[in-house]
Amino acid sequence: MATSLLSDPLADDDALDTYIYQYLRALTAHEVGHVLGLRHNFLGSTLLAPEELNDRAATRQRGLVSSVMDYFPPNLAPPDSEQGDYFPVTVGLYDQWAIEYGYRPFPQALPHQAQQQLQQIAQRSPAPELAYAADEDIWNFIDPMANAWDLQQ
Numbered sequence: 001m002a003t004s005l006l007s008d009p010l011a012d013d014d015a016l017d018t019y020i021y022q023y024l025r026a027l028t029a030h031e032v033g034h035v036l037g038l039r040h041n042f043l044g045s046t047l048l049a050p051e052e053l054n055d056r057a058a059t060r061q062r063g064l065v066s067s068v069m070d071y072f073p074p075n076l077a078p079p080d081s082e083q084g085d086y087f088p089v090t091v092g093l094y095d096q097w098a099i100e101y102g103y104r105p106f107p108q109a110l111p112h113q114a115q116q117q118l119q120q121i122a123q124r125s126p127a128p129e130l131a132y133a134a135d136e137d138i139w140n141f142i143d144p145m146a147n148a149w150d151l152q153q
């Protein structure tokens with residue numbers, strides 16, 4: 001249904017393969033994120049400005065979203081615009097940060113040293129690219145940016 005909105009919807013097999021591959025890769029990353037203990041993050045799609053969404057230089061460096069734990073629609077370029085990635089091709093900055101907090105080993109650290117290092121990781125949480133909103137946040141309407149199925153800033 002999403003691809004039917006394209007002016008030249010996945011005209012060749014390579015484009016269709018790319019669309020399917022990117023979707024399966026992002027979906028797999030999302031589900032593996034759950035296996036590793038991550039919850040949904042419905043601010044993941046607020047990373048980029050609309051004009052950056054189809055700029056592969058931006059999306060390949062920072063990610064299309066800050067978290068693959070968001071629910072995001074296919075990224076479809078406006079008519080007469082170059083199509084970027086349809087789905088995230090890398091895990092997001094938030095995902096990397098959350099996994100670092102949960103899984104970074106501190107093999108040489110004493111317990112209090114490990115705790116200090118974890119606090120240093122946690123202190124990065126105010127960074128905009130690490131914004132977080134869980135499932136309950138899209139139902140309480142406090143943050144209008146916390147949404148599922150959007151790609152908006």
Ligand SMILES: [Zn+2]
Pocket residue numbers: 030034040
């Ligand atoms: Zn999920």
